[in-house]
Amino acid sequence: MNLPARFLADLPPEATLSAEMITSACQALRRNHARTLGQLSTEQAAGLIAETAKQWLREDYPFRRLAVAFGPEETGYSPEVLQHGLDVFFREWTMEHLHALLLQDLGVAQRLDGFGAVEAEQRMRQSSLVTAPELLVHICAGNLPVPAMTSMLLGLLIRSAQFVKCASNHCFFPRLLAHSLVDTEPSVAAALELAAWPGGSTALEEALFANSDAVTATGSDEALQAIQRRLPGRVRFVGYGHRVSFGYITREALGGFGRAEILEKAATDIIAWDQNGCLSPHLFYVENGGLVSVEQFAEELAATLARREASHPRGRITIEESTTITLKRDFYSVRAAAMQETRLWPSADSTAWTVVFEADPQFQLSCLNRFVYVKPVSDLAEALRSADAVRGKVSTVGLATVSHRQGELATQLARWGVTRVCPLGRMQQPPLTWRHDGRPSLGELVTWTNLESS
C-alpha cells in the first residue's frame, strides 16, 4: 500500500523511533496547532469530519478502496465484514449527529468557540466556555478499527493536536483515516501524528506522556492502570477498560413472524467485527415460555449463522484462536454427550461459527470469533443473578422485547450497572451520542471556564 510519508507510522518498518523523535514530533504538533486546527471553528471542524465520512461511504473513494484491498490481509477481517463495519461507522458522522453530540455534551454547540449559556445558566446570570487539550494523545490497542478512529475524530472535533499511538501492526485503519482527513483538508496533517510501537517501550512513552495534555487509552484494566501510573499529574487521563455485552430476548419477542427477524438481528450482532468488540454479545439470555423452546431458538440461530457465513464470512484467525475454538467445542461436545442440558452446533469443516446451548444460566465468556452461548432464563432477575461475575463490566445489552416491557427491563438493567441498552441487531452500531462506558465522550476531554456576570 503506497501512501505518502506524512506520519511516523508511514516510515518503513525497519525505521526505529527514538525518544528525541517523539519529543520533537510533539513540539511540532504544538507549534503547528495554533496556525492550523486552532484557526477552525467548531462548525468548520464538524464539516471537515462529515465531508470525510461522506466520502468514505462511496465505494469508489480511493481510501475505502485501499481499506477493502489491503484490510483483509492487514486486519484479518473479510472484505464483507470490513465494508459493513465501515458503512456502519461512517454513517454516524453527519453534521446533524455531530451537532447533537455537541449539544448533548456541551449544552451549546459553539461552546468551544466562545462563551455561551443554556437557559439554566442564563437564569443564573452565567455563561461558560470549554477548552480542549492542546495536545491529545491516544493509546490504541488491538486491531478493531472503531475505537481508534472514534478517538481521532472526536479529537478533531474539539480541534486538539493529536498523537495517535497504535499497537505494532495495528496502525492500518488509523493511518488510512489520517490520510483521508489530510486529503479533505491538507492543514490537518500539521496537527496530527501517528506512530506504532510495541507496548512497554518505556523511553518512547515517557517522552510522549511528558509532552501531552490529555491521554485516552483502551485496553485491559491492568494496562490502563499501568499507563495512568506513569502519567505526570497535570495530564488528564481517560481510560476505557475491557467490557462485555450480551443479548436479552423476552418470551413475547419469540412469537410468530417476529422470530425470523430476531434471529437475523442476533446474527448481525455476532457477525459485526467477527464478535471482537466490547459491544459484541458473548451470549443471549432467552426467556422460557415463548412459542418455541430456547433450545430450538439456539438451533435456529445456528442455521442463521450458517446462512450469514455465506454472505459475510468470518475472517482469518490465528492458529491459537482457532485452537481455542476447537478445544471449547471439544469440551462442549463431551459435555453434551454426558448430559442433556448442553447442546452444540458447530460449523462443519471450519471454526467459522459455533452455537452452544446450556441450560445452566451461569454467564460464560465466549472465546469470540463467532462463538456464542444461548441460555434459558425465567426472567431478567435470574439472568442478572447469573451474570454477577461480570457485573460492572457490562457495556451493552441488546434487547428484543415488546414495547410495554422495554422501560421496566431497561430500568432493571441500568440499576444493575449496564451502561447501554439498545435494540437487538444494533449492538455494534452505537450512535455518535453514545456515552462510552456511561461517560460523556466529549465532556471527558474538555475543561470548563465559568463566567459569572455582575
Added chain:
Amino acid sequence: MSKGKSSLLQGAGWPMGCQRLSRTTSRGSNQNRMNHQHWLDELAHYLRAQSSRQPIAPPPPELVAGLFQRQLELNEPAKTWLAQQDLLSTPVRSLTDLPAIPVSAFKWLELTTVPAADRIAVFHSSGTTQQMPSRHYHSRETLEIYQLALEIWFRHCLLATAPGDAGRLDSPTLISLTPTAAEAPHSSLAHMIQRLNERAGHKATSSFHGRVEADGWRLDLPAAHQALRRAEAAGRPTVVLGTAFNFVHLLEGWAEPKDFVRLPPGSRVMETGGYKGRSREIPKPELHRQIAERLGISANLVISEYGMSELSSQAYDADLSATPPISARIGSRRFRFPPWCAVTIVSPETRRAVPVGEPGLLQIADLANVASVLAIQTEDLAVQHADGFELLGRATAAEARGCSLLPLEPRYRSHA
C-alpha cells in the same frame, strides 16, 4: 473380564485364527470376554517381544483392529461420543486410523474399559486451579501393559549406550525428585518412576526425594543434594528424574559453584512436564543448560519426556538405541513415541492432518492405552518434522483481537 493372574503374565503366543476372532459377531458375553482377553494377551506378547528387539517392530494391523474393537465394546461413553462426531465410519486398519478423543473427555466421561470392580488404580491429571481432574482407571492387567510399555521405551531411549559412554546403563542409580507411588498414588509420573526404579534401578543406591504436601509436591533439598553427592562419589552412572518445577527447586537451593556436582560419566537426566505455577518459570533451554552445568553431565543427555496421565506411553527427545544414537538437543527438541504409537498433527480449523512442517493440534494414538481410549487429542500445538515432533506449547486461550475480556478457562498439565 478375568481377574487375577492372567495369561498376559505367561506371554501367550499368537493363537490360531485371531483374525477370525476379531471379526466375530458373536453376541455371547463369554465369547466377547474371551476376545477382549485375547487381544490384551496379544498386546502383552507383542510388547514383550519388543523389549529385546532392535529396531522395535510396529504392531501388526490385526492387533490394532482387535484392540479398537475391544475399546468399542468396553468403553460405551467413548463409543457414543465417537458416533456422535461421526468418527466411526472409517474402518481402523492402522494406528493412524484410530479416532482421537479430546483429553478433556477424561474429566466429564467415565472414559474407561475397566469395570468398577476391577479398578486398582486411578491416575489424575494435575493442575493448579482445576476443579475436576481427569480420571484414568487401571485394572491389574492394564497397569501391567502400562508398566511394560513405559519400561521398554525408557530403556530403549535413555539407557542404551550414548556417545562417550563406557557401555549400556544396566543398573544405574535412579535419583527421583518426585514422591514415591505410595505417597502420590494418583500420579502416573510417580507410578512410572517407581516402576523404573524397581525394574531398572540399582537397588541399594536409588532413592526418591519428593514429599507430598497440602499445596503440592515439595523437594527434600538436603536429602536430594546428599544423594547426588553420594552418586558422584560412588562412580555409578546415575539417572536423575523429575518435573521441570522439581528441577527449579533443586537448582534454586544451589547458588554456589562449589556446591555443583559432577555426576559419573554416562549419567543422564529425564525432565518432564511444565511448571504448573509451582516454581519460577525458567525458559526450558535455560533450565536444561543449568541442569547440565550443575549436575556435571553432557547437555545432550538432559532428555525431555512428554507424557500425560491419559496415556500409557511416553515420548522422549532422545533415542540412544537408534543407529546412530539420537541425543537430546537443547533448544531444538524433537520428540518420538515408540512404534506402537502414532502422532498426527491436525488443523484446528478442519481437523484434517496437516503436512509435515505445519503447526497444528497434536493427536496421539497409543496402542498400550487399553484402559481407556487408544487415541487422544491433546491440547498441545506441535509441528511434525522428519526426526520427530516439536512441541509449540499448550494452546492457551488466545487473546481476543478486540477489547473484550479474555476467555480463560483453567487449563491443566496432565502428567504428574
